[in-house]
Amino acid sequence: MGTSTAKEAHALIASLRSAYSATPTKLKIIDLYVVYxxxxxxxxxxxxxxxxxxPFNAFLSGVLSCTGTAVLAVCLxxxxxxxxxxxxxLPPERAFADFxxxxxxxxxxxxxxLG
Structure with a gap:
Protein backbone atom coordinates (compact mmCIF):
# COMPACT_ATOMS: atom_id res chain seq x y z
CA MET A 1 0.00 0.00 0.00
CA GLY A 2 2.92 2.35 0.65
CA THR A 3 4.30 2.02 -2.88
CA SER A 4 1.00 2.92 -4.51
CA THR A 5 0.78 6.03 -2.35
CA ALA A 6 4.32 6.98 -3.34
CA LYS A 7 3.50 6.43 -7.01
CA GLU A 8 0.39 8.57 -6.68
CA ALA A 9 2.40 11.29 -4.97
CA HIS A 10 5.00 11.24 -7.75
CA ALA A 11 2.26 11.36 -10.37
CA LEU A 12 0.64 14.29 -8.59
CA ILE A 13 3.92 16.19 -8.37
CA ALA A 14 4.65 15.50 -12.05
CA SER A 15 1.21 16.73 -13.10
CA LEU A 16 1.55 19.87 -10.96
CA ARG A 17 4.99 20.55 -12.42
CA SER A 18 3.75 20.17 -15.98
CA ALA A 19 0.74 22.40 -15.30
CA TYR A 20 2.92 25.04 -13.63
CA SER A 21 5.31 25.08 -16.58
CA ALA A 22 2.48 26.59 -18.65
CA THR A 23 2.11 29.46 -16.17
CA PRO A 24 3.17 32.85 -17.59
CA THR A 25 6.47 34.30 -16.42
CA LYS A 26 4.82 37.32 -14.78
CA LEU A 27 2.85 35.05 -12.48
CA LYS A 28 5.93 32.98 -11.66
CA ILE A 29 7.76 36.15 -10.61
CA ILE A 30 4.87 37.11 -8.35
CA ASP A 31 4.92 33.58 -6.91
CA LEU A 32 8.62 33.95 -6.12
CA TYR A 33 7.91 37.25 -4.39
CA VAL A 34 5.20 35.62 -2.26
CA VAL A 35 7.54 32.78 -1.30
CA TYR A 36 10.26 35.31 -0.41
CA PRO A 55 11.23 44.84 21.12
CA PHE A 56 7.97 42.96 20.56
CA ASN A 57 6.51 45.80 18.48
CA ALA A 58 9.40 45.45 16.05
CA PHE A 59 8.85 41.70 15.78
CA LEU A 60 5.12 42.12 15.17
CA SER A 61 5.73 44.87 12.65
CA GLY A 62 8.19 42.77 10.70
CA VAL A 63 6.03 39.67 10.61
CA LEU A 64 2.85 41.58 9.80
CA SER A 65 4.66 43.52 7.09
CA CYS A 66 5.88 40.32 5.43
CA THR A 67 2.53 38.59 5.77
CA GLY A 68 0.57 41.60 4.56
CA THR A 69 2.86 42.04 1.59
CA ALA A 70 2.43 38.37 0.69
CA VAL A 71 -1.35 38.68 0.88
CA LEU A 72 -1.32 41.77 -1.31
CA ALA A 73 0.93 39.98 -3.81
CA VAL A 74 -1.52 37.07 -3.95
CA CYS A 75 -4.28 39.58 -4.67
CA LEU A 76 -2.12 41.07 -7.42
CA LEU A 90 -9.27 45.16 -14.99
CA PRO A 91 -6.08 46.24 -16.77
CA PRO A 92 -2.81 44.96 -15.27
CA GLU A 93 -1.57 48.52 -14.76
CA ARG A 94 -4.55 49.26 -12.53
CA ALA A 95 -3.94 46.06 -10.56
CA PHE A 96 -0.30 47.02 -10.04
CA ALA A 97 -1.28 50.55 -8.99
CA ASP A 98 -3.69 49.06 -6.43
CA PHE A 99 -0.89 46.80 -5.19
CA LEU A 114 6.62 50.77 15.49
CA GLY A 115 6.23 54.01 17.38
Missing amino acids: AILTAVVQVVYMAIVGSF RMQVNKENREFKD VLCNLVLHLVIMNF
Missing part, protein backbone atom coordinates in the same frame (compact mmCIF):
# COMPACT_ATOMS: atom_id res chain seq x y z
CA ALA A 37 7.89 37.31 1.79
CA ILE A 38 6.67 34.21 3.62
CA LEU A 39 10.21 32.89 4.10
CA THR A 40 11.25 36.25 5.51
CA ALA A 41 8.40 36.06 8.02
CA VAL A 42 9.42 32.52 8.97
CA VAL A 43 13.04 33.63 9.48
CA GLN A 44 11.84 36.42 11.76
CA VAL A 45 9.73 34.02 13.81
CA VAL A 46 12.64 31.58 14.15
CA TYR A 47 14.96 34.42 15.14
CA MET A 48 12.46 35.57 17.75
CA ALA A 49 12.19 32.03 19.11
CA ILE A 50 15.97 31.69 19.41
CA VAL A 51 17.04 35.16 20.54
CA GLY A 52 13.94 36.55 22.21
CA SER A 53 11.37 39.19 21.52
CA PHE A 54 12.49 42.19 23.54
CA ARG A 77 -1.59 37.60 -8.86
CA MET A 78 -5.32 36.97 -8.89
CA GLN A 79 -5.98 40.24 -10.69
CA VAL A 80 -3.20 39.86 -13.27
CA ASN A 81 -4.00 36.23 -14.13
CA LYS A 82 -5.65 36.11 -17.55
CA GLU A 83 -7.49 32.88 -16.71
CA ASN A 84 -9.35 34.53 -13.85
CA ARG A 85 -12.60 35.70 -15.38
CA GLU A 86 -13.61 37.77 -12.37
CA PHE A 87 -11.03 40.46 -13.15
CA LYS A 88 -11.07 40.26 -16.95
CA ASP A 89 -11.99 43.95 -17.37
CA VAL A 100 1.52 49.71 -4.77
CA LEU A 101 -1.06 51.93 -3.06
CA CYS A 102 -2.14 49.19 -0.66
CA ASN A 103 1.51 48.40 0.13
CA LEU A 104 2.09 52.07 0.87
CA VAL A 105 -0.85 52.16 3.27
CA LEU A 106 0.23 48.88 4.87
CA HIS A 107 3.74 50.11 5.50
CA LEU A 108 2.54 53.46 6.82
CA VAL A 109 0.47 51.55 9.37
CA ILE A 110 3.45 49.33 10.18
CA MET A 111 5.70 52.36 10.69
CA ASN A 112 3.06 53.93 12.91
CA PHE A 113 2.86 50.72 14.94
